[in-house]
Structures are given as structure tokens and as C-alpha cells.
Amino acid sequence: xxxxxxxxxxxxxxxxxxxxxxxxxxxxxxxxxxxxxxxxxxxxxxxxxxxxxxxxxxxxxxxxxxxxxxxxxxxxxxxxxxxxxxxxxxxxxxxxxxxxxxxxxxxxxxxxxxxxxxxxxxxxxxxxxxxxxxxxxxxxxxxxxxxxxxxxxxxxxxxxxxxxxxxxxxxxxxxxxxxxxxxxxxxxxxxxxxxxxxxxxxxxxxxxxxxxxxxxxx
Ligand code: DC
Numbered sequence: 072x073x074x075x076x077x078x079x080x081x082x083x084x085x086x087x088x089x090x091x092x093x094x095x096x097x098x099x100x101x102x103x104x105x106x107x108x109x110x111x112x113x114x115x116x117x118x119x120x121x122x123x124x125x126x127x128x129x130x131x132x133x134x135x136x137x138x139x140x141x142x143x144x145x146x147x148x149x150x151x152x153x154x155x156x157x158x159x160x161x162x163x164x165x166x167x168x169x170x171x172x173x174x175x176x177x178x179x180x181x182x183x184x185x186x187x188x189x190x191x192x193x194x195x196x197x198x199x200x201x202x203x204x205x206x207x208x209x210x211x212x213x214x215x216x217x218x219x220x221x222x223x224x225x226x227x228x229x230x231x232x233x234x235x236x237x238x239x240x241x242x243x244x245x246x247x248x249x250x251x252x253x254x255x256x257x258x259x260x261x262x263x264x265x266x267x268x269x270x271x272x273x274x275x276x277x278x279x280x281x282x283x284x285x286x287x288x289x
Contacts, residue, residue: 072097072190073177074285075199078212079247079258080153081219081226083269083277087212088194090278091285098180098188102195102202103156105130105169108138110155111147126159130168135176150227150234150242157246160196163255173202196250199261208288210281211260214270216243 074091076084085101092099109129110120118125146152159165173193180188193202199209214222220240227234250258260266265284269277 072208073193073203073206074190074208074210075193075203075206075261075264076210076212077196077199077258077260077264078210079214079219079250080243081223082212082214083222083274084194084212086274087210087277087281088192090274091281092192094278094282095190095192095285096182096188097190097192098176098182099192100173100176100194102173102193102198104138104142105133105173106156106160106165107147107152108133108141109159109165109169111141111144111152112137113159114146114152114155120155120158123162123164126162127164127168130159130165133169133172135172148230149232150239153242153246157249161249161253161255166197166201166255170202173198177203196258197256199264200259201256204261208285209261209264210267211264212267212269212277214268216240216247218270219243 076088078084088099109126112129113120113126120126141147177191180191182188199206217240220236220243223243224236224239227239247258267277267281
């Protein structure tokens with residue numbers, strides 16, 4: 072079974088995807104990592120993320136293992152690289168260069184210990200529309216921008232990053248605007264996606280709600 076989870080940043084996609092993958096013994100692909108990897112590699116080598124052709128070259132050379140090793144760096148999940156990722160993700164050429172790597176994952180899904188998984192959970196924008204339109208279940212997980220900014224702020228503070236709530240809210244809104252307005256993979260649910268609003272639910276409640284939906288399907 073292939074499950075895709077799309078939605079805006081900090082709506083709880085990642086938490087839900089990881090909980091489901093653990094509970095079901097499925098492999099997990101956080102697809103935002105491909106854009107974060109390109110953004111971070113460019114930043115570390117002093118390249119300008121505003122240059123689409125440069126970003127495309129980095130995207131073409133990215134491998135799964137290089138992505139995993141870049142993800143170990145502390146800046147990978149930081150706000151600056153979130154912006155880099157959002158910028159490079161807006162280029163159609165970059166998305167095209169990174170598509171096959173994301174699709175290949177479902178052909179041979181593996182758990183972290185190398186064993187074969189029975190299914191895959193894809194987490195990320197466009198996973199239900201472009202990466203895996205054939206998915207068995209498509210979820211669009213969302214929440215208000217204020218609730219998402221509060222969650223992201225807490226996450227940053229937990230990692231020792233000094234940033235105000237107002238700054239995080241501005242960042243969430245500007246990323247939403249950029250991600251919704253762009254021509255390449257705009258932030259939009261697949262026609263056959265189920266919308267899950269997590270504004271008033273905690274992580275466990277979201278997990279239970281979606282687990283019930285999956286049980287119904289089987
Ligand atoms: O989920 P995240 O914050 O790690 O994602 C980083 C950026 O990449 C974010 O701006 C959305 C974008 N992204 C995308 O365009 N398509 C995906 N499938 C996943 C993420």
C-alpha cells in the first residue's frame with residue numbers, strides 16, 4: 072500500500088507520517104529532504120539559490136545517500152535552509168531532476184535496517200499529485216497558519232534556535248504564499264485527497280483519526 076501525505080509546512084505531516092510508518096512497518100520518505108539537500112549543498116558551496124540553472128545542476132547530481140549525509144548537518148532543518156528549499160522547489164527543472172529518485176523509492180521500499188517494507192508513506196507537497204498519483208490513500212493534512220507557526224516556533228526553541236513567534240509566523244505565511252502561487256507544484260490537495268484539519272487535534276488524535284480511516288479501507 073502507498074500512502075501520500077501532502078499539506079503546508081508544520082501542519083503535522085511529518086509527525087503523522089512517522090507514526091504511521093512505525094505502526095504499520097512501512098518505509099518513510101520525507102520528500103522535503105530532496106529540496107533541503109539541494110538548498111544546503113548550494114549554500115555550503117557558496118552558490119546562489121536564485122540561479123535556477125545552478126540549482127538544476129545540483130539537483131541532477133543529488134543521490135539518495137548524499138541526501139542522507141547532508142541531512143545529518145544541523146543547518147539542514149534550520150529556517151535559512153527552509154527558505155533555500157522553498158526557493159529551489161519552485162523551479163520546474165529542479166523538480167523534474169528530483170522526481171525519479173522519489174518515485175524509485177516505492178519500487179524497492181526499505182526500512183532503515185535494510186529490510187524490505189510492505190508499503191510506503193510519502194510525506195510532502197505534490198506526492199499525491201505528481202510523485203505517486205497511483206497511491207492507495209492520499210491525505211492532505213492542514214492547520215491554520217497561527218497554529219502551524221506556534222508548532223514550528225516550539226520546535227525551533229527546542230533545538231536552541233533563537234527566533235520570535237512573529238518571525239516564524241511571517242515565514243510560514245510567506246512560504247505558503249510562495250508555495251501556493253508558484254507554477255510548479257502549487258500547494259493544492261489532489262482531487263481524490265482526504266482533507267485532515269489538525270488545528271484542534273494533537274498528534275495522537277490525528278494518528279488515531281487516520282488509523283481509523285486506514286482500517287476502514289482494509
Ligand atoms: O517539509 P519541508 O519544510 O522540509 O519542505 C521544504 C520545502 O520544500 C518547502 O518549502 C516545501 C517544499 N517541498 C515541495 O515543494 N515538494 C515536496 N514534495 C516537499 C517539500
